Amino acid sequence: MSKTQNAPGGVRSKTVVDYLNDENVRAILYQIIAIGLVILAGWYLVSNTLVNLERQNISTGYGFLDLEASFEISESMVQYSAQSSYATALLVGLLNTVKVSLLGIILCTIIGTIFGIARLSSNWIVRKLATVYVEIFRNIPVLLQLFFWYAVIPNAFPHPRDAFEPLPGVLLTSRGMYMPVPVADNAYTLMGIAAIIAFVAIFLIKKWAKKRQDETGQPFPVFLVGTGIFIGLVFIAYLIGGAPTDMDIPELKGFNIRGGTNVSPEFLAVLIGLTVYTSTYVAEVVRSGIQAVPHGQWEAADSLGIKRSVALRKVILPQSMRVAIPPLTNQYLNLTKNSSLAVAVGYPDLVSVSNTTMNQTGQAIEAISIFMSIYLGLSLLTSLFMNWFNKKMALVER
């Protein structure tokens, strides 16, 4: 069986059996068989499905995407009405999924980091509170948490008729949170441009400040200066634009509050549910990341006379990031995928819209194939970004 049998120098010509006994030939053979089986199974599924659909006279194909959707969607980031096509409806769903996932990722990172650090606090109460938070929300299934928040939000706030107004113009109701928005004006475009310029300036200053600190050891207050530049530039743009003050203020008209912008209870329920659930995992990732940094690093920072809070930000967290980023990527992917549970509480995410689409058109396989590939794409994009980020962080190693 061993290679030596087939070693070069053998006089007799090789038979088929000899070939089959060759490890390398076998390895290739097995792989060909494996691939063949996979292709066969795939072909079987596809052809069988097509035959069955044909037999039941169910139409197939993606032509339905151009048809008029004729159902309404409650919240949309692009122009959508019942006259729009199914393709537009799916785009609305996709954008809603992306919106809730992105916000969820940002919020859960912030909250999770805070709780992760709090878990290691020297203060007994802070430490225990953080532990209780993590243990409670980590151990309840996320779907139940969504139901919980969706039951709480409409019941916790009053009917729009007697809306609760904590700030002038901000209304809390059982239909969600209404906020005033400025009426569209050219000044806001100008302010946007100013903000971009400010960001570029801050980036350059940061680069310069780092170089200076590396060379001379002189720190530069980038954060303070940067904030100043940002606010200053945007404010100047606002004044140049004519300082518009018109606001679209929400107020009760008929049954509902009209005007302003609305954050729906469905969106809030999904966002809070996903954020809270995922933040507990992020907290654990952050905690383990910090603990993975050798204690000597703390002591070294101490001996250099660096404040504990500065040591955490400048010494410990950057090192723990390297440990934390890969598991963090997993949590972000989980959050994005869990956002598909939004369908249970009526948030019009991709799954919700796809479900309606497949039901109105009967194109179940097509609709599912669309949203599965979109989720796959979203997850791969997230992974790519995080891998890039991971590499960037790893390079900083000294």
Add this chain to the structure above:
Amino acid sequence: MKIKTILAAGAMSVAAIAANNAQAGAVLDGIKAKGFVQCGVNTGLPGFSAANAEGKWEGIDVDVCRGIAAALLGDANKVQYTPLTAAQRFTALQSGEIDILSRNTTATLTRDVKLGLTFLGINYYDGQGFLIPKALGVSSATELDGATVCVEPGTTTELNLADYFRAKGMSFEPVVIENINEATAAFFSGRCDVYTTDASGLASIRTTMAPNPDDYMILPEIISKEPLGPAVAQGDEQWADIGRWALAAMLEAEEYGVTSANVDEMKSSTNPGIQRLLGVSPGMGEALGLDEEWAYRIIKQVGNYGESYEKNVTAKLGVERGLNALWTDGGLQYAWPVR
């Protein structure tokens, strides 16, 4: 040796796959083999299909499945139920998970043609309405501009709603929740001003789910036609025929005044129509591929259409016959003759 085993296994799986592809067509054979009808019903809509306190399914939609089981298998209890949401129902039928869908489903062209369904008839003529809290102070659907509306996704209701508001030049904000219990809970908690579905469903929700039914009212406007009926997947015509005529037999029994109580006496009736229906003069059962007592068993075990309606809809929801009265009483229910 090892390789031979693997190759043999591979060849066998290919053979198995090829054999499987040859596909059984007959739903009917499947039902006879397993001995019961798999019936897709609503997850809980009292009057149409809902499990009672003992966990037994009852309702006018459930009676359709029971009638078919009585005709085909001889026993109305040989039915197993699959509760389905509006969004799940067609996939369940297309995939063969259920044999028949009897779940207050509106017959439309798209569903009949593009989804590959066959509707067997109409067991309830309905129309879409609006349920509102009386406190809203509205007396007509035309005053609903700007309202928030709770609606189940994947229904004709959802489409009619958009059509109606569009036609009237009004706006609304939909809240779309798949599970009927979650959706009604959202409505009763004040998330929506209006709940919309078929009028019968609204009556069911108002009487059985509202904290206090007197605080809610159904607006007078009916904005759509909703002919509700059982459906089967295309491809097994005999199975569709049995379902279609089981439904017709229940209606015709009511027209003839044959009830579960008097069906035995009616066997000696001299009316040739009744004789044909009850199999006294043979031929109908044979034509369907059943025995001659098929309709007799439906009426004996389940009752005629009127009995089913009384027992389920009138008694539970307080909804009168209206459009669902027999044509002879000014309604739309008109059985195809069993002859």
